[in-house]
Amino acid sequence: MAKTQADSSDLLLDIRNLRIEAKVYPPGEAPRTITLVQDVSLTLNKGKVLGLIGESGAGKSTIGLSSMAYGRGGVKITGGEIILNGRDIRKGGTQGIRALRGREVCYVAQSAAAAFNPAHRLMDQVVEASILHGVANRAEAEKRAVALFRKLSLPDPENIGQRFPHQVSGGQLQRVMTAMALCSEPDLIVFDEPTTALDVTTQIDVLAAIKEAIRDTGVAALYISHDLAVVAQVSDEIMVLRHGKLVEWGGTRQIIKEPRQEYTSALVSVHEIAHEEKKPDASPFLSVRNITAAYAGGKIKVLKNVSVDILPGQTLAVVGESGSGKSTLARAITGLLPPEQGSITFAGRTLANRLADRSRDDLRELQMIYQMADVAMNPRQTVGTIIGRPLEFYFGMGGKERDARVAELLDKIEMGRGFVDRYPAELSGGQKQRVCIARALAAKPKLIICDEVTSALDPLVANGILKLLLGLQAEEGVAYLFITHDLATVKSIADSIAVMYRGEVVRYGPKSQVLKPPFDAYTDLLLSSVPEMEIGWLEKAISGRRMASAGN
Amino acid sequence: MLDLKHIPLGAAIGLILTALFLITAIFAPLIAPYGLGEIVGDVWAPMSSQFLLGTDNLGRDLLSRMIFGARTTIFIAVMATALSFSLGAILGFTAAVVGGWLDTGMSRFVDLLMAIPTLIFALVVLSVLPSTLLTLILVMGILDATRVYRLSRAVAVDINVMDFVEAAKLRGEGNGWIIFREILPNALSPLISELGLRFIYAVLFLSALSFLGLGVQPPDADWGGMVKENKDGIVFGIPAALIPAAAIAALAISVNLVADWVLNRTTDLKGGRGNG
Numbered sequence A: 001m002a003k004t005q006a007d008s009s010d011l012l013l014d015i016r017n018l019r020i021e022a023k024v025y026p027p028g029e030a031p032r033t034i035t036l037v038q039d040v041s042l043t044l045n046k047g048k049v050l051g052l053i054g055e056s057g058a059g060k061s062t063i064g065l066s067s068m069a070y071g072r073g074g075v076k077i078t079g080g081e082i083i084l085n086g087r088d089i090r091k092g093g094t095q096g097i098r099a100l101r102g103r104e105v106c107y108v109a110q111s112a113a114a115a116f117n118p119a120h121r122l123m124d125q126v127v128e129a130s131i132l133h134g135v136a137n138r139a140e141a142e143k144r145a146v147a148l149f150r151k152l153s154l155p156d157p158e159n160i161g162q163r164f165p166h167q168v169s170g171g172q173l174q175r176v177m178t179a180m181a182l183c184s185e186p187d188l189i190v191f192d193e194p195t196t197a198l199d200v201t202t203q204i205d206v207l208a209a210i211k212e213a214i215r216d217t218g219v220a221a222l223y224i225s226h227d228l229a230v231v232a233q234v235s236d237e238i239m240v241l242r243h244g245k246l247v248e249w250g251g252t253r254q255i256i257k258e259p260r261q262e263y264t265s266a267l268v269s270v271h272e273i274a275h276e277e278k279k280p281d282a283s284p285f286l287s288v289r290n291i292t293a294a295y296a297g298g299k300i301k302v303l304k305n306v307s308v309d310i311l312p313g314q315t316l317a318v319v320g321e322s323g324s325g326k327s328t329l330a331r332a333i334t335g336l337l338p339p340e341q342g343s344i345t346f347a348g349r350t351l352a353n354r355l356a357d358r359s360r361d362d363l364r365e366l367q368m369i370y371q372m373a374d375v376a377m378n379p380r381q382t383v384g385t386i387i388g389r390p391l392e393f394y395f396g397m398g399g400k401e402r403d404a405r406v407a408e409l410l411d412k413i414e415m416g417r418g419f420v421d422r423y424p425a426e427l428s429g430g431q432k433q434r435v436c437i438a439r440a441l442a443a444k445p446k447l448i449i450c451d452e453v454t455s456a457l458d459p460l461v462a463n464g465i466l467k468l469l470l471g472l473q474a475e476e477g478v479a480y481l482f483i484t485h486d487l488a489t490v491k492s493i494a495d496s497i498a499v500m501y502r503g504e505v506v507r508y509g510p511k512s513q514v515l516k517p518p519f520d521a522y523t524d525l526l527l528s529s530v531p532e533m534e535i536g537w538l539e540k541a542i543s544g545r546r547m548a549s550a551g552n
Numbered sequence B: 001m002l003d004l005k006h007i008p009l010g011a012a013i014g015l016i017l018t019a020l021f022l023i024t025a026i027f028a029p030l031i032a033p034y035g036l037g038e039i040v041g042d043v044w045a046p047m048s049s050q051f052l053l054g055t056d057n058l059g060r061d062l063l064s065r066m067i068f069g070a071r072t073t074i075f076i077a078v079m080a081t082a083l084s085f086s087l088g089a090i091l092g093f094t095a096a097v098v099g100g101w102l103d104t105g106m107s108r109f110v111d112l113l114m115a116i117p118t119l120i121f122a123l124v125v126l127s128v129l130p131s132t133l134l135t136l137i138l139v140m141g142i143l144d145a146t147r148v149y150r151l152s153r154a155v156a157v158d159i160n161v162m163d164f165v166e167a168a169k170l171r172g173e174g175n176g177w178i179i180f181r182e183i184l185p186n187a188l189s190p191l192i193s194e195l196g197l198r199f200i201y202a203v204l205f206l207s208a209l210s211f212l213g214l215g216v217q218p219p220d221a222d223w224g225g226m227v228k229e230n231k232d233g234i235v236f237g238i239p240a241a242l243i244p245a246a247a248i249a250a251l252a253i254s255v256n257l258v259a260d261w262v263l264n265r266t267t268d269l270k271g272g273r274g275n276g
Helices: A003-010 A060-066 A093-100 A122-132 A138-151 A170-183 A200-217 A228-234 A252-257 A262-268 A326-334 A360-365 A383-395 A399-412 A429-442 A459-476 A487-493 A521-529 A537-543 B009-026 B062-098 B100-115 B118-128 B133-160 B163-171 B175-211 B223-236 B239-266
Strands: A011-024 A032-045 A049-053 A075-084 A105-108 A188-192 A220-225 A237-242 A245-251 A286-295 A300-310 A315-319 A341-346 A366-369 A447-451 A479-484 A496-501 A504-510
Touching: A011 A060, A011 A220, A032 A060, A032 A075, A032 A220, A032 A245, A049 A060, A049 A228, A060 A075, A060 A188, A060 A220, A105 A170, A122 A138, A122 A170, A138 A170, A138 A200, A170 A188, A170 A200, A200 A228, A200 A521, A200 A537, A220 A228, A228 A237, A228 A252, A228 A537, A237 A252, A237 A262, A245 A252, A245 A262, A252 A262, A262 A459, A286 A326, A300 A315, A300 A326, A300 A341, A300 A504, A315 A326, A315 A487, A326 A366, A326 A447, A326 A479, A360 A366, A360 A383, A366 A429, A366 B163, A383 A399, A383 A429, A383 B163, A399 A429, A429 A447, A429 A459, A459 A479, A459 A487, A479 A487, A496 A521, A504 A521, B009 B062, B009 B239, B062 B100, B062 B133, B062 B175, B062 B223, B062 B239, B100 B133, B118 B133, B118 B175, B133 B175, B163 B175, B175 B223, B175 B239, B223 B239
Parallel strands: A049 A220, A049 A237, A105 A188, A188 A220, A315 A479, A315 A496, A366 A447, A447 A479
Antiparallel strands: A011 A032, A011 A075, A237 A245, A286 A300, A286 A341, A496 A504
8 A cells, every 4th residue: 555545544443423323212202312422433543442431321332332333222323434444334234244243343242251152162152253254264263262362361271262151250251252352353342341340350460461462463442441540551542421422532641641621530530539537546336256157058158257346437448359258247247147156246235146136226227238229229119118118117207207307318318309209210320329328327327338339330420429428427427337349439438447358357457557568468469459540550560469369 | 190091902992891891790680681590581592682692501591691690700700819819929928038948838838739730629629518609719719829829939039139128128127018018019010910811710710610510500600601501502503602602701801901001010110100
């Protein structure tokens, strides 16, 4: 190709004035068309990575999938041009699209566990696209797959393909999926939140593997995520989206260092809530002493000799990756899983181990908020019933008195009184979690156990929930046991921290002390795995690690 | 909440027909032109202005017997279905919530009951016990309850592990609240769809029993029994047996049309607001 055309020949993907619509069927109204993506244009050069970022509903996945002319469930691309390798793929017809998908553009889904067919071996799924497109015969494709497995540092690359999806861990599965996308040597890969479902310590491995694979194969990528710090590690450029419209598009450095739009700066600074650590001056009102708990009739020990204290009006954060026993600790404290050994003292008396043996007052003073707010509320009860029930149950309130208190609680969680008659399905994710908080508050508890309450929410919404929790703590003097895997959240809310690893508390103390070096190996791994909004953080973190993550 | 203008056509037809059947059953003595056991004409007289549907194998007015039959058939079927649903659903939910030995014990007992073919079981019991309305309802209700039990237990086991049930247990709620307020509203959809079917099975089961001579005893009329009485006429081209059969079919369809519509409303998580 002539030199004068060098610029345009580098161009891989050119999306112009993309418009994507979907038909919705609101109950009781005529079906109408809503616009999901409005007038978005982007260009991507060969071998470059563009990060798409925004909260849920921003249209980032929809735009990503449009590069393979695909609309999920009733979503239609209604306008604009999608030019890939110099031709408009919308004009190519079904045949053209078929030749394109899996050959020129590949896709890596968020939940690899759900995206793999559980009935087929990994190798058969990894090489399928290459064989179907005639890129390689089976022997060549398998050889290439093994090389990719090795490049993505999967264990036992020669034989891992013979396993079934359930026989490898989540982080490994995500890397196998990346290998699957790379196997047919595409020009573009769409990564749709590939690390969101992973533990923070596993995420860093997958992220490093993806970054290395992109660099070595020279493939271009669209990297979709809601976590700006993650996107900053792999992308050359970042595009910020909101409500299907472009907010800001620029180089990675510019976006995270000098954001020009207000929304972008909100995203950049979202994790920063200044929280002054409270002095551990009072005596603890809840003490967990040497708890050992097990599932499956004592065979699988999930908590080993755990002791923690909770002080009135303060927050204890329990941190650790999945399987470290943090939720089990909550289940032991609430009595859902009676511990085998150890005791829990609450306000000077020993709490019964079993839920059934506890008095109604003990139950009232220990409330719980769950991770998934949508399943934590009965979908057939209105907000009024959900919040009002603890009032009836514990305080015998009824009629007007109850309604007044419900309205008061709704004000406390910064929702209007108009929500009383709504059903959970009529609330947004953040509102649902707020109602759950109100339900816990209604009991006037001394302690609320918050089990990953913000991890299912968008960063800005999660930020609002954390601020609300802090405000309520100041107002009501309630203590929190805050279970999370997100260290940024911990920094914003905790007064003391317990780090858990494989059922044991490996580090415990006031926040300032726990987060101050020297660290033990696991706390170091955990702390160093939290993505920081800084270019080059990933390489630094990987080289500085002292131990491998458990989920690897 | 009930917006009559926006009822779908199918549901409207079902509602009207079901209502007609019910009105017929309730006001039977007022509507029927002749008495129940009154012999008014020739055997198997054809349809005429005097006997709108003709007469049956003994010369009784078929229309009158159909009307009185509706009363017996629908009454027994409704009572038996109500019994089987309250019994089956409550026991099934309890088994799922309480678990352990209670669950195992009840479930195996239900398996045992289901292992015996229903019709044979009913025949044995009914041939021993006096064939009164009460025994009929009890036998039909209890036998049908085994099916409802299995369904409700299976549904409730799934709901019982949801976080909102755990939240209720943590609050200290008793089994009553958990079963009736947390689980029942969420299990309603499969139960209602089953209700439509079970009601029809009850009608058919009653008809089968009557056909075999162990159901409603003559001279009382019920639709299944009427098919039996008039079945010999089919050979001679007399439609008397087909009319009660058609009535059973019509009832079956209309009740299910209504059940489907109710189902549509109960599956909606927004309280059926603004939804037809």
